[in-house]
């Protein structure tokens with residue numbers, strides 16, 4: 001791995017920076033979890049990105065991307081966070097389903113789904129978890145019964161982020177009568193199809209972050225299955241690798257947060273104990289260490305490597321870093337953290353979301369099991 005950027009990479013960074021400086025909205029967009037207006041404002045931002053061909057720079061040009069390598073994607077992300085651009089409402093599509101479709105989709109599926117995904121015209125939700133099947137995803141009970149050229153979907157999904165306003169979902173279903181990892185299929189379905197009912201789950205702050213999805217004899221064409229029939233487990237493990245290990249949480253997010261933390265410390269240092277400097281420095285070093293590890297990983301991937309179980313170590317690292325970093329911010333602010341006017345950066349919101357980091361994308365306990373079994377070769381517990 002070469003730690004110097006090439007002249008082309010440096011020029012690319014400046015190009016992204018210039019575009020972001022001109023185009024990132026000056027005002028923060030309203031939450032995409034609270035209202036349809038906020039959601040649509042974020043969709044408009046996705047469209048603007050896509051018009052500038054910044055939707056997903058690694059995708060092939062004919063699918064709405066720029067055909068660039070992962071190192072350029074990391075540079076893009078650094079500039080994206082530096083500009084404090086809006087959170088990607090289409091993260092499930094571009095970071096999870098998109099790369100999975102590149103690997104497992106048919107040509108027809110790629111042509112049909114990827115350009116509209118890159119353009120933000122179709123916003124995707126992930127419909128995997130069920131009551132009783134979260135960590136134990138192989139315990140999914142929702143079914144896909146084959147009826148000629150169609151599947152009939154039945155069951156219930158839960159904790160589906162952004163599904164309240166999203167357009168389509170990618171769901172995990174099983175053949176009736178099948179058990180555990182066998183007989184599962186990954187099926188794409190429109191969230192406004194007859195038989196689909198969405199029920200928002202409101203958080204204490206009123207944001208409709210999640211939805212439950214009820215499926216009652218929902219008919220979808222067999223052509224909307226991603227990957228082989230009964231091979232859903234293999235397909236969704238590839239998606240989970242992208243989610244945990246690389247795309248969902250780029251290191252730039254934490255480097256930018258560490259930069260803000262340093263700024264916060266600087267503003268309050270006269271009133272803080274010396275030990276606080278150490279904690280701030282630790283978060284900054286951890287964010288940079290994570291970035292270096294991801295640069296190394298992307299170099300390995302470019303040379304033909306695969307992600308594998310290190311996606312689990314990455315996931316534990318970024319989620320724990322995020323909690324420590326935002327806890328330090330709250331400790332710097334003290335009681336002011338709870339007052340909007342005392343903390344315009346809203347570190348409390350950041351911290352509360354960071355607490356969910358060890359749960360979503362597969363809980364950290366489960367990641368530790370994977371590391372124990374697949375990296376350390378320990379016996380199954």
Ligand SMILES: Cc1cc2nc3c(=O)[nH]c(=O)nc-3n(C[C@H](O)[C@H](O)[C@H](O)COP(=O)(O)OP(=O)(O)OC[C@H]3O[C@@H](n4cnc5c(N)ncnc54)[C@H](O)[C@@H]3O)c2cc1C
Nearest residue numbers: 126127128129134135159160161356359360361362363365
């Ligand atoms: C912010 C957020 C966004 C989410 N978005 C989505 C989404 O878009 N789509 C979707 O499908 N799901 C989503 N989820 C759901 C998420 O995937 C599940 O919450 C997660 O997999 C844990 O499942 P569970 O909640 O059912 O907890 P459980 O599986 O009931 O686990 C409860 C606790 O027991 C521990 N545990 C369970 N089994 C073991 C074991 N074998 N060994 C050790 N410990 C164990 C877990 O680590 C956890 O601490 C989201 C969750 C959050 C918090």
